[in-house]
Amino acid sequence: IESTERGARADGYLAWRADAVVDQKQKGYAAIHVRLSLGDISSAQMRLLGPILNKFGDGSARITVDQNILIPWVDLKSLPTIHKELAAAGLAQLGRDTASDVVSCPGAASCNLAVTSSRQLATAISERLAKDDAVSLVAAKDTSIKISGCPHSCGQHHVADIGFHGAAKHAHGLEGPSVPVYQLHLGGGVDERGARFGRQVVKITAKRVPDAVVTLLKLYDAEKSETENVSAFFERIDPKKVVAALSAVLGPFESGDEHDIGQTAGFLVETRDGECAA
Numbered sequence: 283i284e285s286t287e288r289g290a291r292a293d294g295y296l297a298w299r300a301d302a303v304v305d306q307k308q309k310g311y312a313a314i315h316v317r318l319s320l321g322d323i324s325s326a327q328m329r330l331l332g333p334i335l336n337k338f339g340d341g342s343a344r345i346t347v348d349q350n351i352l353i354p355w356v357d358l359k360s361l362p363t364i365h366k367e368l369a370a371a372g373l374a375q376l377g378r379d380t381a382s383d384v385v386s387c388p389g390a391a392s393c394n395l396a397v398t399s400s401r402q403l404a405t406a407i408s409e410r411l412a413k414d415d416a417v418s419l420v421a422a423k424d425t426s427i428k429i430s431g432c433p434h435s436c437g438q439h440h441v442a443d444i445g446f447h448g449a450a451k452h453a454h455g456l457e458g459p460s461v462p463v464y465q466l467h468l469g470g471g472v473d474e475r476g477a478r479f480g481r482q483v484v485k486i487t488a489k490r491v492p493d494a495v496v497t498l499l500k501l502y503d504a505e506k507s508e509t510e511n512v513s514a515f516f517e518r519i520d521p522k523k524v525v526a527a528l529s530a531v532l533g534p535f536e537s538g539d540e541h542d543i544g545q546t547a548g549f550l551v552e553t554r555d556g557e558c559a560a
Contacts, residue, residue: 321349389431396431398448410492469517
């Protein structure tokens with residue numbers, strides 16, 4: 283921590299400093315990442331954020347590709363104070379760039395091309411990762427998860443460590459009901475080598491995806507080499523080993539599988555003009 287950071291520090295400051303603040307190359311300045319759940323921010327929070335940008339930064343903010351907000355040009359001396367104001371506005375949430383910081387397109391909530399409710403799945407994954415058997419997983423701290431409600435790339439599922447795109451599958455042959463599923467993409471990303479698309483591995487029933495995510499993170503913890511990071515592991519892992527590890531969530535369809543996450547009515551696929559096709 284810079285000795286120039288002045289002012290009383292509120293509870294949680296050091297954790298927020300380590301998680302949200304990136305020193306700029308310009309000496310004495312930092313950029314602050316504001317984590318938003320699924321890119322959502324209320325009008326009340328926006329009204330509080332505006333004066334913060336003018337008071338502590340250069341009046342500008344940027345929306346990041348991961349659905350968060352970046353505040354540039356913050357004087358290091360102001361960090362303890364801006365933390366207090368962001369926390370008071372509910373904008374000092376930790377967990378940026380972790381598995382819980384899921385990126386998702388709007389999905390079937392508003393897009394007529396979407397097959398599944400991708401936002402509801404993103405929330406379900408975050409909630410699952412907060413349970414006791416998942417919070418201590420090493421991989422959860424450094425895994426990107428991105429979801430699209432259809433095969434289109436709006437949710438960036440193809441360039442995530444773990445990606446999912448929504449689809450439908452008949453439960454019991456062509457005569458069975460349609461069941462919401464997600465195609466698992468594994469090992470995508472963007473780095474100094476450029477962009478690489480994740481490999482399509484297996485389809486998973488929508489309601490079982492959160493448990494599948496925990497299984498994949500546990501697989502990394504159990505099978506990684508000593509110096510292997512998350513991206514390298516999911517890029518090289520044998521898909522057959524992945525399918526074997528997921529056997530518990532890939533079982534026969536059960537009652538309730540025909541409902542999408544957060545839904546109690548039957549699942550019906552209807553394709554119309556989408557947001558990007560109008």
